[in-house]
Amino acid sequence: MSLRQRREDARPEHHARPGRFEADAVLGVVAREWILYGQSWRATTFAAVVEPTLYLLCFGFGMGALIGTLAGYSYIDFLGTGIVAVSVMFQSMMPAVINTFIKRRFLHTYEGILAAPVDVRELVTGEALWLALRSGVYGCVPLLVAIGFGLRPGPGMLLVPLIAFLAGFAFALFGIWISAVITSVRSMDYVFSGLFTPLFLVAGTFFPITELPTWVQTAAMANPLYHAVELIRGSVFGGLGAGQALLHVAILAGFAYLMWNLAAFQMRRRVVG
Amino acid sequence: MRGFSDMALELRGKPLAIRSWAVYFGPMTRQGPGSLVPAIQLRGVVKRFGPLTAVDGLELEVPQGVVLGLLGPNGAGKSTTMKMLTAQSIADEGAIRILGHDIPTESKWARARMGVVPQHDNLDEELTVEQNLRMFSFLYRVPRRRRREAIERTMRLAQLEDRGETPVDDLSGGMRRRLLIVRALLHRPELVLMDEPTVGLDPQVRQDLWGVISALRDEGVTVLMSTHYIEEAERLSDEVALMAKGRVVERGTPVDLVTKYAGTTVEEYTPQGEGGLAELERLVHEHGFTTRRTGTSLSVLRAEELPESLRDRLGRPQRRASNLEDVFVTLTGENVE
Ligand SMILES: Nc1ncnc2c1ncn2[C@@H]1O[C@H](COP(=O)(O)OP(=O)(O)OP(=O)(O)O)[C@@H](O)[C@H]1O
Numbered sequence: 001m002s003l004r005q006r007r008e009d010a011r012p013e014h015h016a017r018p019g020r021f022e023a024d025a026v027l028g029v030v031a032r033e034w035i036l037y038g039q040s041w042r043a044t045t046f047a048a049v050v051e052p053t054l055y056l057l058c059f060g061f062g063m064g065a066l067i068g069t070l071a072g073y074s075y076i077d078f079l080g081t082g083i084v085a086v087s088v089m090f091q092s093m094m095p096a097v098i099n100t101f102i103k104r105r106f107l108h109t110y111e112g113i114l115a116a117p118v119d120v121r122e123l124v125t126g127e128a129l130w131l132a133l134r135s136g137v138y139g140c141v142p143l144l145v146a147i148g149f150g151l152r153p154g155p156g157m158l159l160v161p162l163i164a165f166l167a168g169f170a171f172a173l174f175g176i177w178i179s180a181v182i183t184s185v186r187s188m189d190y191v192f193s194g195l196f197t198p199l200f201l202v203a204g205t206f207f208p209i210t211e212l213p214t215w216v217q218t219a220a221m222a223n224p225l226y227h228a229v230e231l232i233r234g235s236v237f238g239g240l241g242a243g244q245a246l247l248h249v250a251i252l253a254g255f256a257y258l259m260w261n262l263a264a265f266q267m268r269r270r271v272v273g
Numbered sequence: 274m275r276g277f278s279d280m281a282l283e284l285r286g287k288p289l290a291i292r293s294w295a296v297y298f299g300p301m302t303r304q305g306p307g308s309l310v311p312a313i314q315l316r317g318v319v320k321r322f323g324p325l326t327a328v329d330g331l332e333l334e335v336p337q338g339v340v341l342g343l344l345g346p347n348g349a350g351k352s353t354t355m356k357m358l359t360a361q362s363i364a365d366e367g368a369i370r371i372l373g374h375d376i377p378t379e380s381k382w383a384r385a386r387m388g389v390v391p392q393h394d395n396l397d398e399e400l401t402v403e404q405n406l407r408m409f410s411f412l413y414r415v416p417r418r419r420r421r422e423a424i425e426r427t428m429r430l431a432q433l434e435d436r437g438e439t440p441v442d443d444l445s446g447g448m449r450r451r452l453l454i455v456r457a458l459l460h461r462p463e464l465v466l467m468d469e470p471t472v473g474l475d476p477q478v479r480q481d482l483w484g485v486i487s488a489l490r491d492e493g494v495t496v497l498m499s500t501h502y503i504e505e506a507e508r509l510s511d512e513v514a515l516m517a518k519g520r521v522v523e524r525g526t527p528v529d530l531v532t533k534y535a536g537t538t539v540e541e542y543t544p545q546g547e548g549g550l551a552e553l554e555r556l557v558h559e560h561g562f563t564t565r566r567t568g569t570s571l572s573v574l575r576a577e578e579l580p581e582s583l584r585d586r587l588g589r590p591q592r593r594a595s596n597l598e599d600v601f602v603t604l605t606g607e608n609v610e
């Protein structure tokens with residue numbers, strides 16, 4: 001390379017002040033995941049389709065034959081909508097806990113990113129945004145599968161991707177916060193058994209919570225997944241009042257906002273020494 | 274007009290309150306050496322990790338357009354200092370300013386203007402060369418229409434033009450380092466921090482990188498570079514700062530430092546038999562000369578001033594020119610590779 005070319009290539013420029021919160025910073029974080037998704041979409045899609053199909057096949061027909069109708073729905077319809085919410089949670093929170101931890105602790109990805117003009121809030125938002133987008137898309141897959149099993153399509157279903165996106169964003173941030181709280185891979189066991197399982201069991205996904213003891217029902221009100229399930233079922237089958245729907249949305253959004261702050265706060269504590 | 278009063282303060286030689294006036298004028302800060310706002314300014318900076326004080330009242334000022342080599346033994350606090358400059362580590366005490374921006378409060382702006390080459394490689398192994406650069410072109414806010422140009426330019430600087438599609442995992446160590454360095458240059462920074470940029474590279478690759486650093490210097494970019502290779506510091510730096518135990522112990526141009534601490538000539542004496550070295554050392558020290566041990570021989574610094582009478586008693590020396598390594602070892606008491 002000529003000396004002139006090299007000097008030309010090294011020439012500095014003036015730089016404007018970056019904004020407090022910039023789309024490009026967030027997009028840079030998303031770009032990484034988007035590129036990697038380009039390499040792994042087949043496997044991701046396979047898992048996203050096969051899992052709900054198996055659940056619906058086994059539970060829907062196995063249990064459905066015994067149960068018939070549940071809370072006024074055919075069991076397979078009840079289950080199909082519940083699984084949308086469960087898969088949103090799995091698609092967002094699980095990778096948020098695992099991948100974010102690995103990127104922080106082992107790959108040092110965030111060290112590189114934070115040396116650029118990116119702050120922790122933008123970083124956390126980018127990570128969650130990607131997972132939310134993915135959940136918004138893949139969350140609809142169980143619905144399509146359920147339609148294959150006889151669920152009647154309706155216009156309310158068009159709201160499902162939006163609900164899945166909001167819930168996915170909230171759960172992703174929840175996962176990122178957890179990943180910044182834990183200090184070792186081993187502690188993930190506590191998270192998955194002690195947090196994940198109750199969250200997705202006590203949310204009206206596989207059975208209505210009305211049969212559970214009262215105190216569990218009360219606890220379920222604090223479970224964001226319960227509100228996601230209610231919203232999804234409400235949009236697919238109708239029968240949810242505007243006030244109730246707004247309340248569920250507000251609770252999910254409030255949860256997302258709380259987690260957004262907690263995730264940014266805890267992550268900052270971890271990555272800034 | 275706080276801006277101008279601050280400037281006046283500075284002109285009286287008290288750069289105590291360098292506010293962001295220079296920033297209002299933007300490009301005025303890019304004036305090369307002698308410009309009013311220092312590229313880097315650390316005042317009484319302290320950083321502790323529990324009982325350990327890694328940086329201990331560090332004072333360091335780097336004018337714009339200067340290449341400063343930061344030399345120091347392992348654990349001197351070089352990397353900790355670099356991390357404080359990017360606000361990835363927060364100082365317990367003291368004040369830090371970069372290009373007039375207060376750190377950590379205005380660190381984001383400062384980071385928009387600087388490039389950082391970390392000591393430990395944090396490239397994304399799953400991505401290709403081109404994808405790594407693309408990702409950072411977003412993070413560095415390279416405008417959309419110029420991203421392609423920025424990526425091509427940096428691949429050219431790293432001599433990785435034909436490696437765009439190669440996953441980082443498949444690159445050689447030297448190629449990875451080159452990529453790590455040019456990743457910091459995507460946005461044409463005004464200041465570049467390099468933490469041991471050439472460690473573990475073969476001489477050819479290292480020379481290529483020296484070319485890049487020289488080009489940066491020629492274009493007026495400020496460079497703070499820590500290194501263990503004294504030859505590198507001597508060759509590339511306008512000035513070097515010697516760091517030990519969290520402080521800068523000496524600072525100056527390589528030539529001045531060598532002259533001050535090691536004179537022009539070093540003579541190496543190899544004594545015969547057991548205990549000869551200690552005996553020789555004692556003798557030379559009695560006459561007020563500084564020495565350092567190199568293997569089985571004793572190097573006497575500033576040997577041009579040795580009295581003939583003493584020289585006769587020492588034996589036959591090997592003569593060589595004094596160098597920065599002599600200074601480094603003298604001041605830090607540590608040997609380097
Ligand atoms: N995060 C941390 N926690 C605890 N101690 C730390 C941390 N980072 C650095 N240190 C300690 O601070 C001291 C200075 O470390 P630093 O990495 O800054 O040295 P250095 O000059 O870069 O050394 P080297 O040439 O080996 O890279 C060392 O004793 C190191 O162990």
Ligand SMILES: [Mg+2]
Nearest residue numbers: 351352392468
């Ligand atoms: Mg270091």
